[in-house]
Amino acid sequence: MTVFQRIVWVVLDSVGIGELPDAADYGDVGRNTLGHIAESRPLKLPNLVRLGLANIAPLAHLEPAPAPLGACGKGVTHSPGKDTTTGHWEMAGVWLDQAFPVYPHGFPHDLIAEFERQIGRGTIGNKPASGTEIIKELGQEHVRTGKPIVYTSGDSVFQIAAHEDIIPVAELYQMCEIARKLLDGRHRVGRVIARPFTGTPGNFVRTPHRHDYAVDPPKPMLLDVLEESAVPVFVIGNIHDIYNARGVKEYVTTKNNADGMEKLTAALRFRGRGVIFCNLVDFDMLYGHRKDVEGFARSLEEFDQLLTAFLPLLQSSDLLLITADHGCDPDPRWPTTDHSREYVPILAYSPSAGAGVNLGVRQTLADMGQTIADNFSAAIPHGKSFLRDLGRSSATSAS
Numbered sequence: 001m002t003v004f005q006r007i008v009w010v011v012l013d014s015v016g017i018g019e020l021p022d023a024a025d026y027g028d029v030g031r032n033t034l035g036h037i038a039e040s041r042p043l044k045l046p047n048l049v050r051l052g053l054a055n056i057a058p059l060a061h062l063e064p065a066p067a068p069l070g071a072c073g074k075g076v077t078h079s080p081g082k083d084t085t086t087g088h089w090e091m092a093g094v095w096l097d098q099a100f101p102v103y104p105h106g107f108p109h110d111l112i113a114e115f116e117r118q119i120g121r122g123t124i125g126n127k128p129a130s131g132t133e134i135i136k137e138l139g140q141e142h143v144r145t146g147k148p149i150v151y152t153s154g155d156s157v158f159q160i161a162a163h164e165d166i167i168p169v170a171e172l173y174q175m176c177e178i179a180r181k182l183l184d185g186r187h188r189v190g191r192v193i194a195r196p197f198t199g200t201p202g203n204f205v206r207t208p209h210r211h212d213y214a215v216d217p218p219k220p221m222l223l224d225v226l227e228e229s230a231v232p233v234f235v236i237g238n239i240h241d242i243y244n245a246r247g248v249k250e251y252v253t254t255k256n257n258a259d260g261m262e263k264l265t266a267a268l269r270f271r272g273r274g275v276i277f278c279n280l281v282d283f284d285m286l287y288g289h290r291k292d293v294e295g296f297a298r299s300l301e302e303f304d305q306l307l308t309a310f311l312p313l314l315q316s317s318d319l320l321l322i323t324a325d326h327g328c329d330p331d332p333r334w335p336t337t338d339h340s341r342e343y344v345p346i347l348a349y350s351p352s353a354g355a356g357v358n359l360g361v362r363q364t365l366a367d368m369g370q371t372i373a374d375n376f377s378a379a380i381p382h383g384k385s386f387l388r389d390l391g392r393s394s395a396t397s398a399s
Helices: 033-040 046-051 084-091 109-119 131-145 169-182 222-228 257-270 282-288 293-313 366-375 387-391
Strands: 006-012 071-075 124-128 149-152 157-163 191-198 211-214 233-236 250-252 274-280 318-323 344-349 357-362
Touching: 006 257, 006 366, 033 293, 046 293, 046 344, 084 366, 109 169, 124 131, 131 149, 131 157, 131 191, 157 169, 169 191, 169 211, 222 233, 222 366, 233 257, 257 274, 257 293, 282 293, 318 366, 344 357, 357 387, 366 387
Parallel strands: 006 274, 006 318, 071 357, 124 149, 157 191, 233 250, 233 274
Antiparallel strands: 071 344, 149 157, 191 211, 318 344
């Protein structure tokens, strides 16, 4: 029997809450996205604190709620890796045997040579870099030569940047499709990403025409079983791309976090049943990878402020889940711009569910997906549902 008619699932991209026990294997000892941002200055997060964020782990300047409005805990990534695809797939019940490959020294020369042969152009770059920095560095050369910029990051990605006046977006997408077919077997990266930009030297800016080409997740995963159970799923942001459109018939993209929350609010008005699944990427894309602690802090406060109007819209038959997919600690003491291997926060709130519920440490992110599947009388391969815990009160500390 369905407990909640509608589940709203919001992923705060990269908002981790402290190193995982195996952080040393990833060079991430001591990294703590939320912890270090909270240390940087007092944060104004009244709604997240009321929901139980500061009950999950100690956060400087933020007092734990005596009685959180809902349930709170933190999740462990069971799969190896610390990237967007790994985190989101695991939420949906997919465990990976090995991490997606990364390329800290760029892609193999024979792979790049074959890519160049198939697109009929040379390339420049072929190294890990920030997306904004590499178009500053190589954008002018790209405009002069017509060669697309290929780059990667600490994530498992093959990214292609091109000026829209030099390589039209449709042609850039074709290049990405070629790369996606080439990147298989041992080079099966999580995503190929089109990164178009416009402007003039010194003033290049990326456009909203980004497009991700993911690999197909193994079956079954959450969106498959929801589709089989005729549960409507509406996704907001880049969720559609991460799951390679599987189980998703309706979706919208977003320009930024505020736009994502606006579209999420609109969805509440028209979609009375099923799952609304939203990813907010500004934390990761604009602040985590750019080592912008203050920008990250302001973005968290912006999200919290948007919750002020959003929370009262939830009905007694709704469940709100707020979580993350990994960390991306911007603290300058760690020079890397890569993602960080961290716990993710889990906040679950419904006007009709019990308050002050301690979800503890969930041993896989799939517990969230299993809870959603359980709610709609379905199941996914991994994870333990906490659906029945949401009606019981217990201690208020999840750490």
